[in-house]
Amino acid sequence: MDSKQRTHIISENELQEMRAAFENEDFVEAANRIKQSLVDLEHVPLNIAVTGQSGSGKSTFINVMRGLEDEEEEAAKTGVVDTTNKPTLYPHPQQRNVRYWDLPGIGSARFVAMDYVQIVNFSQYDFFFIIASERFKECHIQLAQAIHSMGKKFYFVKSKIDSDLNASRKQRRSSYNEEKILRDIRDKCIKCLWEGGIERPQVFLISCLELDKYDFYLMQKTLESELPAHKRHVFLLSMPNIYSQALEKKKDALRKQIWKWACLYAFSSLTAKADSTSLVKTMTEFKEAFGLDEKSLNNLANTFGIDLSDLKSVIRSPLVHQEIICDLDVNQQLSSQDITAITVMLTKYITSFAPVIGNLANTGIAFGTAYWMLCSFLKDVADDAQRVLLKALENAA
């Protein structure tokens, strides 16, 4: 097998990780190491604080970042006068360790940034969003300075940009220029922050009612690129499924972990019957990460004002339509051609990177089939998610 084919099957990075896991050629130790690495990846905490003036749209923002509609059970209450003076925790529905914290509103006459910093215990958050829906105010700069002085990162979000544009459209019908208005708003925010001593302020203009417009995706992309590598995976998986690029990124992130799930399945095949429970769990998580579960599809249908059945009509993978059952027969998910290809590949290939797996014929085959099946399933769900998104956007256009 030449190196080009190898890359196609498993990337060099994955190979290196695998070699490290198998360095002692002891499969129990390797299995524990792999299991632990999956647990670590899944459980890495990401605490995101959302602050700003009362009524600026903090809770609405938290809901959209969690892919929830305002009226859902787990959603933060919106459009109400907030009386809370304590940070309130809202975990992401699927990635429970991605935690959004709705902080008390700022900007009352008695607001003192440093007191606020103490009350909300600033040090526990990975980064901050400062949400502002109106003009830039003194309290924004005080807050930005307080966060900055604690060595934390913040992103300034100018929210309700749809309202700003609508107002301008009505007031200045003949001279209305959307691009210029957006540029002016952004420049103004950057200038105020810069004058307040923030060197390279990051400002995003968003509308929680129109996530597919303005800077929402740019904001997600920036966050992802600035997060430390070990926190990136959970954040990526938590991103709302409303951008084609976000779906691609999710696919890449999950693809890199597949060899681990396949190894665990292969090790389980050393017992009388390979246990597919963990694969079923993984596949169900793939479905949810791409928003193809019933609840997420419903939300997407509501957001874009489209019938749920229309969205579902573009889903092609049979395993997305049905519930994936626990006694899944992995071999049945592959064509006989695939199985032959895998078997041939295994003898020459797997032994070269993981003798522990390759030398045990059953384990090798189980690894190959599970790896292959998860890769094809991931491709299918990612393609389905792209088709679902396209359908939703078509309807919104």
Ligand SMILES: Nc1nc2c(ncn2[C@@H]2O[C@H](COP(=O)(O)OP(=O)(O)OP(=O)(O)O)[C@@H](O)[C@H]2O)c(=O)[nH]1
């Ligand atoms: N047009 C528009 N309205 C928005 C947007 N985001 C939030 N709103 C509305 O603004 C109002 C206040 O939003 P909330 O999310 O409750 O604001 P909040 O900052 O959590 O308010 P408090 O909890 O009272 O501090 C609600 O009626 C929202 O529907 C947006 O992007 N565009």
Ligand SMILES: [Mg+2]
């Ligand atoms: Mg609120």
